[in-house]
Amino acid sequence: MSLAWVTDQPGSNETEMQFSPPAEGGVKRLIQIFFYLQALDLLTTLIGLKLGISEASPFIRYLLHFGPSIAVAASKIVAMVLAAICIKLNRSRLLRYVNYWFAAIVVWNLINILMV
Numbered sequence: 419m420s421l422a423w424v425t426d427q428p429g430s431n432e433t434e435m436q437f438s439p440p441a442e443g444g445v446k447r448l449i450q451i452f453f454y455l456q457a458l459d460l461l462t463t464l465i466g467l468k469l470g471i472s473e474a475s476p477f478i479r480y481l482l483h484f485g486p487s488i489a490v491a492a493s494k495i496v497a498m499v500l501a502a503i504c505i506k507l508n509r510s511r512l513l514r515y516v517n518y519w520f521a522a523i524v525v526w527n528l529i530n531i532l533m534v
Contacts, residue, residue: 445505448513452501455520456494462527463490469534 463473467486473479477496481489497520504513 445510448510448517449501449505451517452513452520455517455524456497458524459520459527460490460494462524462531466527466531469531471530471534 463478464486467473467482467490473482473489475493478489478493481492484492501513501516504510504516
């Protein structure tokens with residue numbers, strides 16, 4: 419949400435603050451990036467598990483009893499539901515921070531894979 423200061427309005431001596439909605443293209447791009455990062459996280463996590471790297475997330479570690487594919491897929495479903503809630507509540511800024519977080523996780527996964 420961006421702020422625009424309006425000062426030169428006819429008939430008004432007060433400064434008003436107007437809120438402009440986020441650009442529709444920006445939200446679409448955030449969603450695209452989110453889906454790409456989810457796919458990369460899914461692939462790098464499965465590769466890491468296949469190579470014997472332990473999972474750091476307690477949630478996924480608990481679900482590993484059902485199998486690695488089911489555990490990672492379940493975590494991706496939860497992530498997508500939370501992203502949908504962010505979009506529905508108009509919290510695109512939060513989705514941007516989540517994207518940064520998942521980008522860091524993908525880099526972490528790749529570093530661990532390369533160190534094996």
